Amino acid sequence: MTTEQQEPEKRYDPADRTLRFVTRQDDITLDDDPDSLRAEMSCGHAVTPQSLTAWCRSLLDQGQYVFRCPALRDGTLQKCGAQWTYQEVRKLAVLTATEQRHFEVTLAALAAAEYCECKTCPGCQTSVERKDLSNLCVQCTVCTAETGRLYQFCWQCLQSWKGPGPRSDRCDNQGCTNKELELLKRCPTMSLPQVPGVVDCPSLRACPTCGLLLEHDRSGCKNLLCSRCQVEFCFVCLKLTPLCLQTSTHFRPCQDGVAPRQTSIPAWDRSSTP
Known part of the structure; x- marks a missing residue:
């Protein structure tokens, strides 16, 4: 995101009593701007809306959907590593509606990739989850309903299924390895x-x-x-x-x-x- 495309600078409302503001210099960990009002995260380290947004966006860009504090523990070179909930991040990062959509769509996609093995059906391009992990022959219910006939594809080569099934090694499509x-x-x-x-x-x-x-x-x-x-x-x-x-x-x-x-x-x- 370029400077021209960035959202206007976000700042906390000093009258917001739901936030715990930090004024001591040694509490400042994620942002070096002394003029920015900082709020305390659940782990005790302080952030500005801008620094928190930038840090969490960088984690998402790296494929990480768990937000952890990068601040160093007092007097050590060891990171805090405390986990922040998305609800906490959304509030203290003062996420805009656009940022919320980006965060939530990305979080959902990363979590789904971690916990569900899904692939795209070559027929209708919908996301399909395989029930039998030992069988490469997968039925797409959407294509079957739309065409009125059984539609199966190969989980391995992502082509329409060829040959007998079930099989766990390959289908009869050329190059299915x-x-x-x-x-x-x-x-x-x-x-x-x-x-x-x-x-x-x-x-x-x-x-x-x-x-x-x-x-x-x-x-x-x-x-x-x-x-x-x-x-x-x-x-x-x-x-x-x-x-x-x-x-x-x-x-x-x-x-x-x-x-x-x-x-x-x-x-x-x-x-x-x-």
């Missing part, structure tokens, strides 16, 4: 310098809980925390960390050695994830 599975099959191997004996380990793994493809940066221990499902697992043996640590440690080789390349990608059953 699982690109992520191909990456797992062809990725190079690596070693973990801080875990003795771990060599020839595939450099790319699908999270055993949700199937997200992850890489190890070869630093630290052998365990990774999945950024999508927030479940920690061992990159070497592919067991969940608590199970792996029953016979090993973070920096010792796994009892079962290096798990072979994965030949399938786990489907995420969100109902079983804590």
Whole structure:
């Protein structure tokens, strides 16, 4: 957004008794303009409407739908990290109607992408959620109703379904392949310098809980925390960390050695994830 396209500068109403205003200089964390009236967030750090709007918009632009305080804790280099609700952000950022629409549409889209696996039907372009995670043959109820005949498409290649079903590997359309599975099959191997004996380990793994493809940066221990499902697992043996640590440690080789390349990608059953 350019300077010319920005909304007029927003300021708090000094008479607003629903806000707790901050005047001490050391409370100022997100904006350096000494003339701006600041209000206190639920975590105790202070903001201006402009700085709060800009920070939260930057989080949305990065694909994050959880708003957290970036201020440093007193006397440390550690971020506060407190979570702010959208209702609090909307009020203290003094969001305009246009900003509210942008925030809410973006929040909904990001949350849906996180918790619901939806794809666009190639026939009618509506969003469809797959019920059977092991079946690539998906029926679109909208197309079926509009055309008066059964319409199915392939969840993998997003073309009208060809061949018998149900199937979990591919349909009969030319070029219907699982690109992520191909990456797992062809990725190079690596070693973990801080875990003795771990060599020839595939450099790319699908999270055993949700199937997200992850890489190890070869630093630290052998365990990774999945950024999508927030479940920690061992990159070497592919067991969940608590199970792996029953016979090993973070920096010792796994009892079962290096798990072979994965030949399938786990489907995420969100109902079983804590």
